[in-house]
Structures are given as structure tokens and as C-alpha cells.
Amino acid sequence: MANLGFQSVYHLINSIDSAVCERAFLPDKEDIEEFRRTSTELFSYESQTPLREFDIIAFSLPFEDDYVNIGRILGLANVPVFSAERNLKPLVIAGGVGVSLNPEPLADIIDVFTIGEGEGALPELIERYRALKDGPAGALLPGLDELPWTYIPSFYEYSYDGPAIKEVKRKAGAKEKVTGKKAFDLGDFPVPQSFITTPDSEFRDTYLIEVERGCGRGCRFCAAGFLYLPPRWRKTDDVKEALSDGLKRASKAGLIGTAVSEHPDINEIIGFGVEKEGGVTLSSLRLDMIDADLLALLKKSGYKTITLAPESATERMRSVINKGITDDEIMDAVALIREAGFLKLKLYYLVGLPTETDEDALAIVALTKRIKAMMARGQISLSINPFIPKPFTPFQWMAFEDPSVIERRLKSITKGLLRENGVSVNTMSAKEALIQAYVSRSDRRAGSLIVEASLKGWARVMKANEAFITESVSMERPKDAIFPWDIIDHGVRKAYLWKEYGKALEARTTPPCEVGECFRCGVCLPEYFEKEG
Ligand code: SF4
Numbered sequence: 001m002a003n004l005g006f007q008s009v010y011h012l013i014n015s016i017d018s019a020v021c022e023r024a025f026l027p028d029k030e031d032i033e034e035f036r037r038t039s040t041e042l043f044s045y046e047s048q049t050p051l052r053e054f055d056i057i058a059f060s061l062p063f064e065d066d067y068v069n070i071g072r073i074l075g076l077a078n079v080p081v082f083s084a085e086r087n088l089k090p091l092v093i094a095g096g097v098g099v100s101l102n103p104e105p106l107a108d109i110i111d112v113f114t115i116g117e118g119e120g121a122l123p124e125l126i127e128r129y130r131a132l133k134d135g136p137a138g139a140l141l142p143g144l145d146e147l148p149w150t151y152i153p154s155f156y157e158y159s160y161d162g163p164a165i166k167e168v169k170r171k172a173g174a175k176e177k178v179t180g181k182k183a184f185d186l187g188d189f190p191v192p193q194s195f196i197t198t199p200d201s202e203f204r205d206t207y208l209i210e211v212e213r214g215c216g217r218g219c220r221f222c223a224a225g226f227l228y229l230p231p232r233w234r235k236t237d238d239v240k241e242a243l244s245d246g247l248k249r250a251s252k253a254g255l256i257g258t259a260v261s262e263h264p265d266i267n268e269i270i271g272f273g274v275e276k277e278g279g280v281t282l283s284s285l286r287l288d289m290i291d292a293d294l295l296a297l298l299k300k301s302g303y304k305t306i307t308l309a310p311e312s313a314t315e316r317m318r319s320v321i322n323k324g325i326t327d328d329e330i331m332d333a334v335a336l337i338r339e340a341g342f343l344k345l346k347l348y349y350l351v352g353l354p355t356e357t358d359e360d361a362l363a364i365v366a367l368t369k370r371i372k373a374m375m376a377r378g379q380i381s382l383s384i385n386p387f388i389p390k391p392f393t394p395f396q397w398m399a400f401e402d403p404s405v406i407e408r409r410l411k412s413i414t415k416g417l418l419r420e421n422g423v424s425v426n427t428m429s430a431k432e433a434l435i436q437a438y439v440s441r442s443d444r445r446a447g448s449l450i451v452e453a454s455l456k457g458w459a460r461v462m463k464a465n466e467a468f469i470t471e472s473v474s475m476e477r478p479k480d481a482i483f484p485w486d487i488i489d490h491g492v493r494k495a496y497l498w499k500e501y502g503k504a505l506e507a508r509t510t511p512p513c514e515v516g517e518c519f520r521c522g523v524c525l526p527e528y529f530e531k532e533g
Contacts, residue, residue, distance in 0.1 A: 001194075001196065001198055001200075001201035001202070002201055002202040002203045002208065003060055003062060004192040004193065004194070004208055004210055004256060005060055005062065005095075005096055005097075005118055005192070006060040007192065007193070007194060007195050007196060008118060008119065008189075008190070008192040008195075009021070009058070009060060009095070009118045009122050010023065010195070010196075011190065011195045012118070012119065012122055012123055012189075012190075013122055013123065013126060015123075016123055016126060016127070018126075018130060019126050019130075022044035022045060022046040022047060022049065022054075023044065023045040023046065024042060024043070024044045024045060024051055024057075024073070024077075025045065026069050026072055026073050026076075027042075027076070032072070032076065035076055036076075041076065041077055041078050042073060042076040042077040050077065050078075051073075051077035051079060051090075052077055052078055052079045052090060054090050055090055055091065055129070055133065056090055056091045056092075056093060056126075056129065057074075057077070057079065057090050057091075057092050057093070058092075058093045058094065058095070058122075059073075059092075059093070059094040059095075059096075059110075060094075060095060060096045061094050061095070061096040061097075061098040061099050061106075062096045062097045062098055063097075063098050064098050064105075064436050064439040064440050065436065066098065067098070067105065067106060067439060067450045068450055068453050068454040068458070069454065070094075070106070070109060070110075070450075070454070071109075071450065071451040071454030071455070072454050074092070074109075075454070079092075081109060081451050082108050082109060082447075082451075083108060083109060083110065083111050083154065084108070084154075086111070088111055088137075088140060088141070091111050091112065091129065091140070092109070092110055092111050092112075093110065093111060093112045093113065093114060093125070094106060094110045094113055094114075095113065095114035095115070095118055095121070095122070097223075097224065097227065098440075099113050099115070100115050100116055100180060100227060100488070100490070101223055101227060101390060101391040101392055101440070101485060102391045102440060102441065102442075102483075102484055102485040103115065103151050103153065103485075103488075104153070104158075104442065104443045104444050104446075104484035104485065105439050105442045105443070105444065105446040105447060105450060105484075106153075106447060106450070107153035107154075107156075107443075107444035107447060108153070108444055108447035108448070109447055109450075109451070110153065111141070111152070111154070112125075112141070112144050112150055112151070112152055113150065113151040113152075113153070114149060114150060114181070115149050115150070115151050115178050115179075115180045115181065115488055116149050116179075116180030116181030116182055116490065117180075117181050117182055117183050117213075117228075118181075119181075119183045119188075119189040120181060120183060120188075120189070121147075121149055121181040124147065125144065125147060125150070128143060128144060128146075128147060129144065131143075132144070141154070141155070142173060145173075145174060145175060148175070148178070148179040148181075149178060149179055149180060149181040150178065151178045151487065151488065152174070153444065154171075155170065155171045155173075155174035156168055156169065156170055156171070156174065156487065157169040157171070158443060158444060158484075160443070160445070162471065163468065163471050163472040163475055164475070164477075164481065164482075165443060165481075165482040165483070165484065166482075167482075168482065168486075168487070177487060177488070177489045178487055178488045178489065179489050180227075180488060180489065180490040180491070182490075182491070183213075183232075184232070185232075186213060186232050186233075186234050187234070187235060187238065191209060191210060191234060191238050191239065191241075191242045192209075192210040192256075193207065193208060193209045193210065193242045193245075193246060194206075194207045194208045194209075194246065194249075194250070197249050197250055203254060205250050205251050205252065206250055206252050206253065206254040206281065207245075207246030207247065207249055207250035207252070207253045207254070208253075208254045208256050209239060209242045209243060209246060209253055209254070209255055209256065210234070210256050210257055211233070211234055211239050211255045211256065211257045211260050211263050211266075211269065212231065212232060212233040212234060212257040212258065212259065212260060212262065212263050213228050213231075213232050213257060213258060214228035214229050214230055214231040214232050214258050214259075215228070215229075215231055215258040215259035215262065216229070216230065216231040216262075216512045216513025216514075216515065217259065217262075217286075217322070217323075217324065217512050217513075218322050218500070218510050218512060218513070219311070219321055219322055219323055220320075220321050220322045220393060220394040220395060220500055220501075220504050221311070221321050221350065221353065221387060221389075221390070221393060221395055222393065223390035223391065223392060223393050224258050225258060225259075225393075226392045226393055226490070226492050226497075227392055227490055228258050229490075229491065229492060229513070229521065229523045230513060230515050230523050230524055231258075231259070231262070231513055231515060233262075233263050233264060234263075236263075236265040236268060236269060239255075239263075239269050240269065240272050243269070243272060243273050243276065243278075243280075244276065246278075247273065247276045247277075247278035250278075251278065251279060252278055252279030252280065252281060252301075252302065253273055253278055253279070253280050253281070254280075254281045254282075254283070255269070255270075255280065255281070255282050255283070256283055257283070259286060260282045260283055260284070260285075261282060261284075261285045261286045261289040261290075261294070262286060262289060266282075266289075266294065267293055267294055267297060270282075270294070270297040270298065270301060271297055273301055274297060274300045274301050278301070279301050279302035279303070280297075280298075280301040280303075281301075281303060282298070282303075283307075284307045284308070284309055284348075285306060285307065285308060287308050287309075287310065287325050287329055287330060287333045288324075288325055288329050288333070290333045290336055290337070291336070292336055292339070292340065295336055295337065295340035295342070296340060298340075299340055299341060299342070303342075304342075304344055305342075305344040305345070305346055306337050306342050306344070306345050306346070307345075307346040307347075307348070308330075308333065308345070308346070308347055308348070309347070309348040310323070310325065310330055310347060310348070310349065310367070311323050311348065311349060311350050311353075312349065312350065312353060312356075312360065312363075312364075313349070313360070313361075313363035313364040313366070313367040314359075314360050314363045315327060316360070316507050317353060317355075317356060317360050319507040319508065319509050320353060320354060320355055320356075320504050320505075320507050321350075321353060321354075321504070322500075322503075322504070322509050322510055324509055324512075327367075330367070330371075331370065331371075331374065334371050334374050334375060335374060337375070338374060338375050338378070342378075343375070343377060343378045343379060344378065344379050344381075345371070345375060345378055345379070345380050345381075346380075346381050346382075346383065347368070347371075347380065347381070347382050347383070348382075348383050348384075348385075349364055349382060349383070349384045349385075350384070350385055350386070350387040351384055351385070351386055351387065351401075351406055351409050351410060351413070352386045352387040352400070352401030352405065352406045352409070352430075353387045354395060354398055354504060354505065355504075355505060355507070356401075356409075358408070358409060358412070361409035361412070361413060362409070362412055362413065362416065364382070364384070364413050365412075365413055365416030365417055368380060368382060368417055368420065368423060369417075369420065372420060372422060372423055377422075378422060379422045379423075379424075380422060380423045380424075381423075381424045381425075381426065382413075382417070382423070382424070382425045382426065383426050383427075384410060384413060384425065384426070384427045384428075385427070385428045385433065386400075386401070386403075386406045386410075386428060386429075386430050386433035386437075387401065388400065388433055388436050388437045388440060389437070389440075389441065390440055390441075391440065391441060391483065391484075391485045392485065392490060392492065392497070393497065394497045394498070394500035394501040394503075394504055395501065395504070396441070396477070396483065396497065397476065397477040397478075397479070397481065397498070397501055398476060398477075398501070399473065399474045399475060399476045400433075400434065400437040400473040400474060402474070403430035403431060403433075403434055404430075406430035406433070407429070407430045410427045410429075410430070413425065413427075414427065431462075434462070434469070434470075434473060435458050435462065437473045438469045438472055438473050441472075441473075441483070441484070442472065442484065443484040444484070449461050449465060479498060489528075490523075491521075491522050491523035491525075491528045492521045492522055492523055493521065493522040496520065496521045496522060
């Protein structure tokens with residue numbers, strides 16, 4: 001319920017006269033046992049209808065970690081997990097960031113993927129489905145394939161060479177490229193917000209509102225940054241209207257986006273929330289966008305913890321990832337935060353980045369001590385995650401760092417800060433990251449492992465398939481590698497990403513987007529706008 005993509009799709013489909021969209025959720029662990037014991041099939045929340053009686057079951061999949069739950073949900077609903085056993089009844093579709101980056105790991109499970117942003121796509125897909133559903137059985141998938149942003153995996157055949165893809169064959173008539181859907185003009189669609197608020201969800205007292213989409217900074221590790229290009233900001237008045245409504249329904253509003261603090265009127269928007277006597281929170285702040293006015297507004301709106309993402313502790317590494325922030329800018333931001341009276345600071349870092357050395361990683365210790373010295377009474381919490389190379393980023397070709405190297409670096413950082421009062425360190429284990437690293441760039445051979453993991457857990461699946469999974473994640477891909485996601489076009493050219501990869505290895509930076517004046521990555525080229533429709 002805290003996923004605005006999910007909420008928007010629900011709202012959009014229910015705005016169509018001829019369609020009804022209901023929600024269903026994977027029950028909590030202890031309730032699953034009860035469903036099984038009583039042979040109860042999973043049913044919808046609104047009308048308690050068994051899922052298998054619906055025409056379509058649609059999944060919203062923002063993260064790879066969600067994939068194991070598909071098998072669990074379909075299993076509880078008595079719907080065959082693999083599409084070959086379902087005969088399109090019901091039709092199982094999926095969308096969201098995870099599968100828009102790479103749908104192939106779920107190719108044997110999902111019948112139709114909607115690639116890109118849901119607005120405009122889902123209502124059109126439902127209309128098309130309605131027109132085709134009572135026609136000849138063989139006409140449904142080819143009819144849905146005519147939509148430029150659908151991916152129908154059964155229309156493609158892959159052959160492999162070890163962990164790499166050797167060849168992709170298209171079935172007659174299948175499209176050559178899938179063009180990711182993009183809402184170029186966000187004003188054409190309702191502002192995604194918590195259309196439904198419920199005390200039973202995450203962020204129960206926060207009304208979420210999408211303020212902007214896309215980020216032009218070009219951080220090279222960031223899949224959302226490249227997927228959502230070009231940067232688009234919602235009209236300030238539209239955000240204020242949503243804020244007015246939201247603060248009547250919840251005590252605070254959460255402003256959501258790829259880079260919220262870059263909205264040109266962010267101070268005005270937060271100020272408006274403060275005037276309405278509501279709290280306003282932001283998902284994170286860009287370090288070099290912080291100023292005393294913004295911090296004063298956040299303080300007034302009840303903000304307690306400032307979250308920043310330096311990502312790395314040395315300037316060289318920040319050039320590699322194109323973060324474009326100097327040590328001085330970090331310390332200036334911390335000084336402003338202290339002067340504004342904030343006592344809690346959360347910092348995000350990545351470990352295992354390309355060209356990173358042990359010294360680069362250990363620099364997190366020294367930087368944290370400098371920050372702590374400046375915020376003597378403050379509490380600093382570090383969240384350090386292993387870096388996972390993602391599709392559609394300049395790092396899509398690179399290997400995932402050896403897990404033992406990641407663990408060694410995480411241990412040294414934790415040890416280095418052990419005696420530092422008021423500093424806490426949270427890390428994601430390399431083992432956990434390895435699963436995500438495998439799934440995010442895997443091909444359709446991952447499908448059976450994902451289903452197995454939904455029954456037995458990833459630890460057992462990893463153990464049984466260790467050699468193959470390790471080989472897949474540690475493989476440095478050549479320039480001309482065929483990626484499982486090559487079928488998709490989100491507008492950013494592969495050649496541009498390769499160039500950015502080369503610049504990263506030389507620690508050369510690229511300036512931010514200049515929308516309207518720049519055509520370097522390809523998204524803003526007129527050809528892409530037209531193709532995308
Ligand atoms: S073409 Fe330029 S302005 Fe447009 S998204 Fe790409 S880098 Fe940004």
C-alpha cells in the first residue's frame with residue numbers, strides 16, 4: 001500500500017467504466033499456514049473473490065526481492081505458477097521498476113509485461129484485452145503485442161553459452177524492440193498519491209505524493225536515474241492541491257520522487273505544508289541542494305532526521321560514480337545541518353564500487369569521524385550496502401565484487417567505528433546482495449530458481465546452484481554482450497552507457513542534464529518521443 005505505482009494503477013483501472021480492479025496481498029507468514037490448513041484459496045480484498053476467477057492477475061514489482069512472492073501468491077490462489085501450464089486463464093501480467101529494467105528472470109511465469117511507466121499503459125491494455133478476450137484464443141497475445149510497450153516473453157527464444165546469452169530468436173510477427181512507456185508530460189495524469197490510506201500499512205500516518213520523476217544528475221550506479229530520464233517536475237499548484245487534500249487525511253505528507261529536493265519550488269511546497277500545519281517529509285536530500293532556508297522549513301515541519309547519500313567517502317570514487325560532490329560540500333552541508341539544530345543524521349554508502357580499493361572503503365571511517373566531530377551531540381547512522389550493478393546503467397557490463405572482498409571492507413568499516421559514540425553502522429551482507437546481483441541481471445533460467453526459492457528459501461537454492469550463480473555475477477561482460485534486457489528501449493542509447501562506463505573507469509565526470517538543450521543520451525531525441533507515442 002506504500003507503493004504509489006500500485007495505488008495509481010488501481011485508481012486508473014477503476015476509473016474505466018468497464019473494469020473493476022481489486023487488491024490482493026500475500027498473507028503474513030503465520031496466516032499462510034492457516035490458508036493451507038483450511039484449504040482456503042487466496043481471495044481479493046474488496047469482494048473476497050478467489051483470484052483465479054479474475055480475468056487478469058497483475059503484479060506490481062518494484063524490487064527483485066519481491067519476485068519470490070509471485071510463486072507464493074499464485075500457489076495460494078491455486079493458479080499454476082508457470083505460464084505454459086495456465087493457457088492464459090487467468091492472464092498474468094506484471095509491471096514496475098524491477099521488470100522494466102529486466103523482465104527476463106520472470107519470463108516463464110508472466111504472460112505479458114508492461115514496460116515503463118504505468119500511466120496511459122494499463123488502461124489501454126485493459127481496453128485491448130476486453131476487445132480480444134472473447135475472440136479466437138490465438139489472437140490475444142499477438143493483439144497485446146501490438147502495443148509498443150508490452151513484452152511477451154513466449155514470443156522469444158534464447159540460447160546460451162554458459163552464463164552468457166548466445167542468440168535470441170523472435171517468433172514470426174513479434175516486435176523487434178519494446179519501447180518503455182513514459183509519461184513525458186506528467187500533467188496529463190493524476191498526481192500519484194495515497195488514494196487509499198489505511199492504518200494497516202507502512203507509512204500509515206503519512207500521505208505520500210509524487211512530486212517529480214527522473215533525475216538529471218547521471219549517477220552511474222543508479223538504475224532509477226537512467227530509467228526515469230528525462231527529469232520531470234510536477235506543477236507546483238498540482239502538488240499543493242494534493243498536499244491540501246492529503247493533510248486533511250493524515251498528519252503528515254511524504255514527498256516522493258527520484259530526486260525530490262531538485263524540484264525547483266521545493267521550498268515553496270514544504271512552506272505550503274507548514275502553513276497547513278502538517279508535517280512534510282522528503283525521501284532524501286541532495287547534499288549540494290541543502291541551504292539554511294530549506295533546513296529551517298524542514299525543522300518547522302517536524303523533520304527529525306536528515307538523510308544524505310554521499311555514496312562514497314573519497315572524491316575519486318565520487319567521480320567514478322559521477323556523484324559530483326566534494327568533501328568540502330559534504331562538510332558544509334553538515335555544518336548547516338548542525339546550525340539548523342538537527343541532531344540525527346543518516347548517511348548512505350555503497351561498498352564494492354568499480355575501481356574501489358580497501359583504502360577507498362576505509363575512508364568512510366575517517367569521514368564519519370570528521371562529521372561526528374562537527375556534530376558532537378549528534379547521532380549518526382550509516383547504512384552501507386554492497387554495490388549491485390544494474391541493467392540500463394553504465395555499470396551493466398561489470399562484475400559484482402567478490403563477496404569476500406565486500407565482507408572484508410564492511411568488517412573494517414564497522415570495526416573502525418566500533419568505539420565511536422553516537423555512531424551506528426548497518427550493513428547488508430554480501431550474501432544477501434549476491435542474490436539480488438544474480439536476479440537483477442539474470443535471464444529466464446532464473447525463473448525456476450525463483451520459484452524454488454519461494455518454497456525452500458534462497459539459502460538452499462544458492463547452495464545447490466552456487467557454481468552457476470557465482471559465475472553469472474562475477475562475469476565481466478564484453479562490449480557486445482547480449483543482455484536479457486536488450487529487447488527493451490527506454491531511450492538511453494547503449495553506446496552512451498558504454499561511453500559513460502569508460503569515463504567512470506578514468507574517474508571522469510559528466511555534467512547534469514540540460515533538458516531542451518542536450519541530446520547526448522538519446523531520451524530527448526524527437527525520434528524517441530515519436531516512437532514512444
Ligand atoms: S538527452 Fe540530455 S537532457 Fe535529455 S535525458 Fe539525456 S542527458 Fe538528460
